[in-house]
Amino acid sequence: MKSLTILFCFVLLFKGEVPYAQTQTYYLQPDRVFDGNEMHEGWVVLVAGNKITEVGPANKIIKPRGATALMLTGTTIMPGMIEGHSHLLLYPYNQTSWNDQVMKESDAYRVARATIHAKKTLMAGFTTVRDLGTEGAGYADVGLKKSIEDEIIPGPRMIVAGRAIVATGSYGPKGFDTDFEVMLGAEPADGNDLIRVTRDQIGKGADVIKVYADYRWGVHGEAAPTFSIEELKLIVEAAKSSGRPTVVHASTKEGMRRAILAGVETIEHGDQGDDEIFKLMKEKGIAFCPTLAAGDAILQYNGWKKGIDPEPKRILEKKASFKSALNAGVTIVAGGDVGVFPHGENARELEMMKDYGMDIMAVLKSVTSVNAKTFHLTNLGEIKPGFLADLVAVKGDPSKNISDLRKVSFVMKDGIIYKQE
Ligand SMILES: [Zn+2]
Numbered sequence: 001m002k003s004l005t006i007l008f009c010f011v012l013l014f015k016g017e018v019p020y021a022q023t024q025t026y027y028l029q030p031d032r033v034f035d036g037n038e039m040h041e042g043w044v045v046l047v048a049g050n051k052i053t054e055v056g057p058a059n060k061i062i063k064p065r066g067a068t069a070l071m072l073t074g075t076t077i078m079p080g081m082i083e084g085h086s087h088l089l090l091y092p093y094n095q096t097s098w099n100d101q102v103m104k105e106s107d108a109y110r111v112a113r114a115t116i117h118a119k120k121t122l123m124a125g126f127t128t129v130r131d132l133g134t135e136g137a138g139y140a141d142v143g144l145k146k147s148i149e150d151e152i153i154p155g156p157r158m159i160v161a162g163r164a165i166v167a168t169g170s171y172g173p174k175g176f177d178t179d180f181e182v183m184l185g186a187e188p189a190d191g192n193d194l195i196r197v198t199r200d201q202i203g204k205g206a207d208v209i210k211v212y213a214d215y216r217w218g219v220h221g222e223a224a225p226t227f228s229i230e231e232l233k234l235i236v237e238a239a240k241s242s243g244r245p246t247v248v249h250a251s252t253k254e255g256m257r258r259a260i261l262a263g264v265e266t267i268e269h270g271d272q273g274d275d276e277i278f279k280l281m282k283e284k285g286i287a288f289c290p291t292l293a294a295g296d297a298i299l300q301y302n303g304w305k306k307g308i309d310p311e312p313k314r315i316l317e318k319k320a321s322f323k324s325a326l327n328a329g330v331t332i333v334a335g336g337d338v339g340v341f342p343h344g345e346n347a348r349e350l351e352m353m354k355d356y357g358m359d360i361m362a363v364l365k366s367v368t369s370v371n372a373k374t375f376h377l378t379n380l381g382e383i384k385p386g387f388l389a390d391l392v393a394v395k396g397d398p399s400k401n402i403s404d405l406r407k408v409s410f411v412m413k414d415g416i417i418y419k420q421e
Pocket residue numbers: 085086087132337
């Protein structure tokens with residue numbers, strides 16, 4: 001019966017459909033459980049419907065009559081991972097440049113690709129994503145999110161940002177005859193108009209407001225600040241009034257400083273962050289999403305042969321700034337800027353966090369409980385009675401070998417099994 005049910009799920013998945021929600025009870029028995037905080041050898045997890053009902057040592061939790069027992073021998077069960085920074089509507093720039101994706105590809109084409117990206121993300125064990133901007137595809141993320149919620153396509157839970165906000169003149173695509181009205185990768189706005197644009201984006205379905213506090217519009221094409229602190233405050237306050245956080249793209253020290261003083265919730269990238277700036281972030285309780293894997297990917301697209309060539313200056317600087325963030329004790333959310341590199345390869349960021357000096361257990365917490373808390377997901381990111389049944393199993397023990405996070409053999413979201421090997 002068990003195998004029939006699983007076969008049934010697979011047949012449906014193979015057809016590209018989502019299995020029906022069920023009210024089944026599962027007794028999951030892996031080698032160990034990472035509950036979002038600690039590793040426990042010999043624990044089991046009980047799921048009823050879409051909720052976790054019990055978790056603890058195998059000899060303490062009795063399998064209820066009628067529950068389906070799944071022996072996940074050789075695996076570690078952990079909370080469904082939470083991607084802190086994705087763009088489901090983008091794909092790697094070495095396949096098609098960002099400019100061409102934004103300008104030449106229709107929304108329909110991009111959404112068709114995004115449905116595949118969503119499935120790959122889920123199958124890689126990421127049951128939630130914070131998707132930070134469609135980059136020219138309007139509010140396609142809002143529709144994508146609804147199609148996943150309505151079980152039309154398989155994919156992760158989504159926190160969406162919609163179009164995102166940029167300062168006039170700062171953002172791309174660029175370099176065309178000024179007679180052309182070029183479609184931009186985000187919505188330009190300035191001054192008091194930022195209040196209207198923030199509210200408009202909220203009205204159209206944005207869960208978070210994404211703002212670019214700096215961009216590559218300096219005299220020599222270098223990153224330079226965009227909005228003033230006062231402008232950023234207008235956005236933060238308009239968003240906060242509706243209960244929504246503001247998340248900020250900033251790579252320069254000054255862009256980061258302005259974002260911090262404006263009271264944003266997270267800062268993305270932060271390449272030029274130093275001891276002083278991370279100390280300020282720590283004081284203000286602002287979390288940092290380092291996106292290590294994105295810079296690493298772009299340098300490789302530009303010709304760097306990782307592992308063969310010496311590490312470029314940008315990599316050495318990124319390692320130094322990440323160390324400074326760790327030393328300052330800033331909350332670090334795991335987010336790779338997936339889309340710059342392939343969807344489904346999300347674990348790359350986690351491997352790099354460890355490579356760049358983060359404690360392996362801290363990495364596991366970051367991608368589960370820390371991301372959940374930072375993104376206000378109060379019933380996700382931990383394996384606890386009453387929490388939603390978003391669970392993944394990976395072969396091996398990721399607290400010993402971080403790359404075991406790539407060996408996803410089981411995915412459950414909202415009590416529904418999407419993958420079982
Ligand atoms: Zn991004």
